[in-house]
Amino acid sequence: MIELFSPAILMSIFTAAIGVSTVILLAALGELVTERAGIWNMGVEGTMLTGCLIAYMVMASTGSPMLAATVAMASGLVVGLLIAFMTVTLRVDHFVTGLGFNLLASGLTLFWFRVYTGGGRPPSYDTIDTLAIPLLSDLPVIGPILFDQHLLTYIALLSVPFISYYLLRTTRGLEVRAAGENPQFLESKGLSVSTRQYGAVLFGSALTALGGAFLMLAFADQFRPDISGGRGWLAIVAVIAGNWQPVRTMLAVLVFAVLDSVAVHAQGLGVAIPYQFFLMLPYVVSLVLLVSIRTRSGQPAKLGVPYLRH
Amino acid sequence: MIKLERRTSIGWFAQLSAYVIAIGLGLLVSALLIIASGASVAEGFGALYEGAFGSSEAILQSLVAATPLIFTGLATVIAFRAQIWSIGQEGQMFAGAMAGYWASLYLGGAPSFIAIPLIILAAMVGGGTLSAFSGWLKSRFEVNEIISTVMMNYVIVFFLSYLLAGGPWTEAGTTSYNQTPILAENFQLPVMASAAKLHIGFLLALIATVLCYLIIEKTPLGFELRALGYNPTALRFKGTNVGRTVLVVMFISGALAALAGVSEIFGVNYRLRGDVMVGLGYTGIIVGMIGGLSPFGALIAALLFGALTNGSLYMSVLSDIPPALVPAMQGILLLFFLCTSVLVRFRIRIKRPAHD
Numbered sequence: 001m002i003e004l005f006s007p008a009i010l011m012s013i014f015t016a017a018i019g020v021s022t023v024i025l026l027a028a029l030g031e032l033v034t035e036r037a038g039i040w041n042m043g044v045e046g047t048m049l050t051g052c053l054i055a056y057m058v059m060a061s062t063g064s065p066m067l068a069a070t071v072a073m074a075s076g077l078v079v080g081l082l083i084a085f086m087t088v089t090l091r092v093d094h095f096v097t098g099l100g101f102n103l104l105a106s107g108l109t110l111f112w113f114r115v116y117t118g119g120g121r122p123p124s125y126d127t128i129d130t131l132a133i134p135l136l137s138d139l140p141v142i143g144p145i146l147f148d149q150h151l152l153t154y155i156a157l158l159s160v161p162f163i164s165y166y167l168l169r170t171t172r173g174l175e176v177r178a179a180g181e182n183p184q185f186l187e188s189k190g191l192s193v194s195t196r197q198y199g200a201v202l203f204g205s206a207l208t209a210l211g212g213a214f215l216m217l218a219f220a221d222q223f224r225p226d227i228s229g230g231r232g233w234l235a236i237v238a239v240i241a242g243n244w245q246p247v248r249t250m251l252a253v254l255v256f257a258v259l260d261s262v263a264v265h266a267q268g269l270g271v272a273i274p275y276q277f278f279l280m281l282p283y284v285v286s287l288v289l290l291v292s293i294r295t296r297s298g299q300p301a302k303l304g305v306p307y308l309r310h
Numbered sequence: 311m312i313k314l315e316r317r318t319s320i321g322w323f324a325q326l327s328a329y330v331i332a333i334g335l336g337l338l339v340s341a342l343l344i345i346a347s348g349a350s351v352a353e354g355f356g357a358l359y360e361g362a363f364g365s366s367e368a369i370l371q372s373l374v375a376a377t378p379l380i381f382t383g384l385a386t387v388i389a390f391r392a393q394i395w396s397i398g399q400e401g402q403m404f405a406g407a408m409a410g411y412w413a414s415l416y417l418g419g420a421p422s423f424i425a426i427p428l429i430i431l432a433a434m435v436g437g438g439t440l441s442a443f444s445g446w447l448k449s450r451f452e453v454n455e456i457i458s459t460v461m462m463n464y465v466i467v468f469f470l471s472y473l474l475a476g477g478p479w480t481e482a483g484t485t486s487y488n489q490t491p492i493l494a495e496n497f498q499l500p501v502m503a504s505a506a507k508l509h510i511g512f513l514l515a516l517i518a519t520v521l522c523y524l525i526i527e528k529t530p531l532g533f534e535l536r537a538l539g540y541n542p543t544a545l546r547f548k549g550t551n552v553g554r555t556v557l558v559v560m561f562i563s564g565a566l567a568a569l570a571g572v573s574e575i576f577g578v579n580y581r582l583r584g585d586v587m588v589g590l591g592y593t594g595i596i597v598g599m600i601g602g603l604s605p606f607g608a609l610i611a612a613l614l615f616g617a618l619t620n621g622s623l624y625m626s627v628l629s630d631i632p633p634a635l636v637p638a639m640q641g642i643l644l645l646f647f648l649c650t651s652v653l654v655r656f657r658i659r660i661k662r663p664a665h666d
Contacts, residue, residue, distance in 0.1 A: 042456060086645075090652045095395045095456060096599070100648050103596055104641030107634065114632030115347040233460045240454070276472035283461040290453045
């Protein structure tokens with residue numbers, strides 16, 4: 001156990017954690033915007049899984065990570081369209097929609113993966129490289145942790161203040177929030193609630209799928225069934241524990257990422273505690289977070305309530 | 311107009327058309343999937359049907375495959391009718407199998423008629439307790455039950471992995487198989503039809519279906535359960551301890567899911583291992599929902615899905631279509647069903663103003 005706390009290992013744990021956090025952070029930011037617009041999308045896990053499979057197939061076929069990420073985002077838009085159609089247009093219960101979609105995604109990705117590999121060995125590829133920022137990455141300690149990461153990691157971290165600004169300081173952001181807080185008011189101003197909700201769901205789903213794509217491109221050289229392994233659910237927990245605020249949500253995501261990273265390192269170091277207990281940690285801690293951080297003041301008033309036009 | 315929207319029961323004709331349209335569209339999309347995979351649709355569906363219903367043995371095997379789905383489907387019905395969105399059936403099934411196996415370790419030479427009821431009881435307590443834990447988190451700490459049940463699903467799977475790979479239940483000398491040694495004969499569920507090893511779990515599932523129907527429709531608990539779904543505030547004013555009702559509902563749901571684990575481990579595989587149960591809990595959610603959240607509806611859906619699952623093995627031998635077609639079909643059917651059940655309600659809603 002003590003070997004986990006040597007400076008070199010700690011450095012390695014935090015460096016890996018920042019990288020891993022990107023997957024959950026992208027999904028969490030997407031879900032945050034979606035929920036702020038009043039749609040409680042429980043289909044994050046399935047959306048991420050879809051992004052994983054699409055990115056895998058494109059990457060294995062073309063070898064282009066840019067193309068893989070782009071097509072994965074496009075698949076996220078398709079998913080978002082389906083979820084928005086069900087929740088906004090048909091007004092199916094938000095929870096039921098999300099659960100149904102997760103089950104669909106789980107079955108469809110498995111089927112498509114089997115068809116893709118045709119019973120043979122699944123193709124693999126080299127994971128993408130990090131992009132060290134000159135000078136900054138030479139700084140002691142924080143250099144490698146913060147400035148020798150993947151391009152998408154920088155983008156994800158930078159989008160936290162960007163999304164925060166968009167939601168809290170722009171008119172469009174205000175309109176998105178109004179869709180979740182007081183849709184009648186928005187409608188009375190002649191602004192369409194459903195347009196904003198569709199937009200939020202599409203944006204959130206695309207970002208979530210991008211998170212899945214990043215998981216595939218940076219950390220796995222091969223798809224396997226249900227590879228997203230609950231990270232989509234952790235994103236939802238991060239939004240709740242973060243009280244629907246971007247920065248706090250990011251902090252919650254970092255907690256999960258560090259635990260994830262600790263588990264990987266513990267496995268590699270052969271710590272005496274069975275590795276399965278480390279793997280449980282993010283899920284156990286997510287419940288501890290929900291029980292201990294019970295501030296729900298940021299929860300949109302109409303979150304999960306289908307809006308009916310009068 | 312809004313009141314009509316909230317009604318959960320719609321006319322039988324609307325309900326029937328929802329099913330017909332959903333199944334039609336579901337089959338159409340599944341056929342497209344088969345075409346996209348490069349196989350022949352007629353061959354695929356033909357093999358699926360043959361494998362599911364082709365002989366009396368195939369039919370019995372379909373019933374065996376349906377058994378765990380009946381249990382997890384009923385678990386879904388009980389929880390969802392109370393609008394408790396528990397998706398912990400998967401983990402509770404694992405917990406049930408584990409608790410049952412744990413009990414068997416203390417039952418050494420006990421005769422079957424003593425050992426098996428005790429194993430079933432232990433399993434139900436195990437699955438029920440895990441489920442009630444999420445219920446407690448919900449009523450005491452307002453932790454969303456979807457999230458807590460999902461998280462417990464992951465935790466339980468890792469815990470089983472520990473027990474079977476290096477932990478105390480590992481089969482001697484073989485950590486790589488992730489399984490326990492084979493169960494003694496007195497722990498195996500008695501077989502009713504030897505042609506396909508149809509075990510008494512199926513009979514229990516039928517009994518459980520009737521019991522669930524009686525609980526939901528004919529008991530005070532059932533009234534509270536349904537009221538919890540419609541109007542929890544009114545229930546609270548009536549003096550009902552809502553937190554207690556949530557716990558009881560969750561316990562029953564978990565105990566039912568646990569029986570799926572018993573049926574797979576003690577009725578089919580005769581040793582505890584995780585991979586043989588994977589997905590049966592999640593499929594139970596589809597079963598419950600497509601069954602219209604009624605116990606008998608879930609029974610029918612489970613029988614159908616069990617047949618599909620059984621047929622898919624035969625299909626994958628005869629053609630290049632992977633057996634994963636069936637989980638994909640189930641997901642597609644569920645989504646179409648969710649959409650069409652709302653759409654048929656829509657039609658009623660839109661017609662209303664014209665009559666007024």
